[in-house]
Amino acid sequence: MPSDPRSEIPPRSGTAFELRKGQTLTVIDVRGEQVADLLAFDREDIHEVISSGRTLDYASRIYLTTGDLLYSNRSNVMLEIVADDVGRHDFLLTPCSKDTFRIIYGDTDPHRGCFGNLAAALEPYGVTEDMIPVAFNCFMNVPVDGTTGELRVDPPLSKAGDTVTFVAHRDLIIGLTACSALQSNNGSFKPIAYEISG
């Protein structure tokens, strides 16, 4: 483990890195109320990627927390949540993008969003835009009305220093952002930190 294991992702940006089988990844909401979109691809075959549809089906739950497994599109376990200070994350919505800002916010010169940041960070690993699925959105608070099906994007429940920790069940390429959508982050853009250990 390096002497300073903590890395920081500046506001409205993203990064990508390898996470080896057995290593843990801790995502840290440095200032509170900040979302981090997380993607995981198999290191040996990047066409295997985390799948919200498989994961939610196997969990029989849309809100995941400690003990829950994140499955791939081929039904293999990619990550396991092993610690969670917050207990509310989203696995329904795609990363915010130019189109999100255009369609939902009406922006005329939209930011590239988490989608563009993930695409740029993952491009050296061979990931193309069309290969980016629904991300596991750490700290994103999306309550669903069980009767009408309506969903809202509410302020995250995370406070400064809160973390969620994953262990890798195989060698992975991780994409991770400090989310770029105002609504998801209670109106301000903040950094995200992360630590790898093991």
Next chain:
Amino acid sequence: MPSDPRSEIPPRSGTAFELRKGQTLTVIDVRGEQVADLLAFDREDIHEVISSGRTLDYASRIYLTTGDLLYSNRSNVMLEIVADDVGRHDFLLTPCSKDTFRIIYGDTDPHRGCFGNLAAALEPYGVTEDMIPVAFNCFMNVPVDGTTGELRVDPPLSKAGDTVTFVAHRDLIIGLTACSALQSNNGSFKPIAYEISG
């Protein structure tokens, strides 16, 4: 329009076909309580495909019905729901597969499921297994508990002869099944019919 426009998909099977821009596709639950998984790919570039994550984000709702738009992974409108007898469909869960039956049902010699049926039907169009996302699951009834996030797969609300109708906003390749999972179809496997017009 052909003289008999109705086609039938036998129980636990699937098919694929072209749907031109402006044409309508009506999915018919012939006997009631039967799910049909629907996929739509752009005919000119099959890497563009319906996206649950984009669609639910733009709709701000997990249950879709008449008037709702189904978006692609590139945020283009693929299909619009123009008529709906039932009002309850699922867009959270991936097509049932060998892995679904192994992991959820504990089957030792599992059926290939909607996933295998869709992969086989779409293979002539160049679609591979890894390109199959969350399907729009017509008539599938997946209530979500808004507090705990728990989801159930309940019997469909559809009765014999109920339909849901889509209009294509671009030229598409459609994959469609008569779903193979016992739980989704209240314990029996039944056919699905469909009609194309326009």
